[in-house]
Amino acid sequence: MSWVFFGIVNVSVVMLVTYQLLSTRFQTQEASFTKAALTGTAMSAKRNCERLEVSLPLKKQNTPMGMNYVMLGDGRWLCLECMESAVMDTYEVQPLHFEIREFFEGLNMKIEKEFHLLLVEKEALKKAEEKEKIDSQHGVVIRGICLSENQIVTSVSERPPMGQNKQPIGLVTESQMVVSECEVTAILVLYGLPRLLTGYILAHEMMHAYLRLNGYTNLNKVLEEGICQVLGHMWLESQTYASTDASKKRECAGFERKLVEFLKNKIETDGSPVYGAGFRKVNHTVASSSLQETLKEIRRWG
Numbered sequence: 001m002s003w004v005f006f007g008i009v010n011v012s013v014v015m016l017v018t019y020q021l022l023s024t025r026f027q028t029q030e031a032s033f034t035k036a037a038l039t040g041t042a043m044s045a046k047r048n049c050e051r052l053e054v055s056l057p058l059k060k061q062n063t064p065m066g067m068n069y070v071m072l073g074d075g076r077w078l079c080l081e082c083m084e085s086a087v088m089d090t091y092e093v094q095p096l097h098f099e100i101r102e103f104f105e106g107l108n109m110k111i112e113k114e115f116h117l118l119l120v121e122k123e124a125l126k127k128a129e130e131k132e133k134i135d136s137q138h139g140v141v142i143r144g145i146c147l148s149e150n151q152i153v154t155s156v157s158e159r160p161p162m163g164q165n166k167q168p169i170g171l172v173t174e175s176q177m178v179v180s181e182c183e184v185t186a187i188l189v190l191y192g193l194p195r196l197l198t199g200y201i202l203a204h205e206m207m208h209a210y211l212r213l214n215g216y217t218n219l220n221k222v223l224e225e226g227i228c229q230v231l232g233h234m235w236l237e238s239q240t241y242a243s244t245d246a247s248k249k250r251e252c253a254g255f256e257r258k259l260v261e262f263l264k265n266k267i268e269t270d271g272s273p274v275y276g277a278g279f280r281k282v283n284h285t286v287a288s289s290s291l292q293e294t295l296k297e298i299r300r301w302g
Helices: 011-025 027-039 090-106 122-131 195-213 221-245 253-268 275-288 291-301
Strands: 069-071 077-079 116-120 144-147 151-158 172-178 186-190
Touching (some): 090 116, 090 195, 090 221, 116 122, 116 151, 116 172, 122 144, 122 151, 144 195, 186 195, 195 221, 195 253, 221 253, 221 291, 275 291
Antiparallel strands (some): 069 077, 144 186, 151 172
C-alpha cells in the first residue's frame, strides 16, 4: 500500500521528498526517520506515526538501520519512540480530552456540551465514516471523525498487554450506541498514535464539534477544514512550550519537540486543495485579525 504524503502517491517520490524535508529541517533524526526506508530492499510506507519503515516479515521487526517497530492489532506499524507516548485506549485519552477542552476555553471557545470521545481501530473508523456519509478527499487518510448521527461504535476499551519487544498482544474492545441530544454524538480517534498526533487530531475534531454546536452550518468545506487545521496547529504550537517546560522531567522531550515541528510543518505545507489550502487561507486571516474575528468572517462567508 503506498503512502500518500503531501498529496503524492508514488512511494519512491514520497521517500525522496520526505528525505529532503527531514534532512534539512531535522538533521538529528535524518537516519531514524528516513535512511532506513531509503536503503531497504522491500520499500513500503505505512501510515501511523509519520515515520517511514521498511516492510519486513512479522518476526523480523528490525530495519537494516536498527529502527524497531511494533505492529498494532489492525495492521498498522508504530516506531518504539512514538510507542512511548502512544495513547492506546479510550480511558487513556480522557486526560488529553480535558486538556484540549481547557485549551478551547482559554481561547474563549468553551465547549459546553458533553459527548463521547472514543479511541477506535482503523476498521471501526472506516465504518463510522461510511455511516456518516463523509465525502473524504482523495489521498487524505482519516484518523478522526466528529459524529452527528446515532450509531453503534466499537471502541478500544483497554490497553493491550505488551509482549516481547513491547509488541502489543490482543485487543479488548466493546461496542456501544453513541447517542446525544445535541448536534454532536461522539468524536472518534484512531488508537495507538503518539500523544502529540492524537492531540492534534482531537483539537481538529473538537473544532468541528464547536462549529456544529454554535450554529455554523453548511460551511464551505475549505473554510471548515481550514479553521479546524488552524486549531490543531495552534494546539501543537502550545505544546512547543509545554515540551520545553517538561524537558527536565522527561527524556523524550527532545524527541517530542522535533515531532511538534514535524507535524506543524506537515500542516503548513500540505498540498491538499481542502486541508492545505484551507489552512493557509484561514491562518492568514487569523494572523491579520484575530481568531474571534475570523470566526465571524467564516459565519458570513458560509
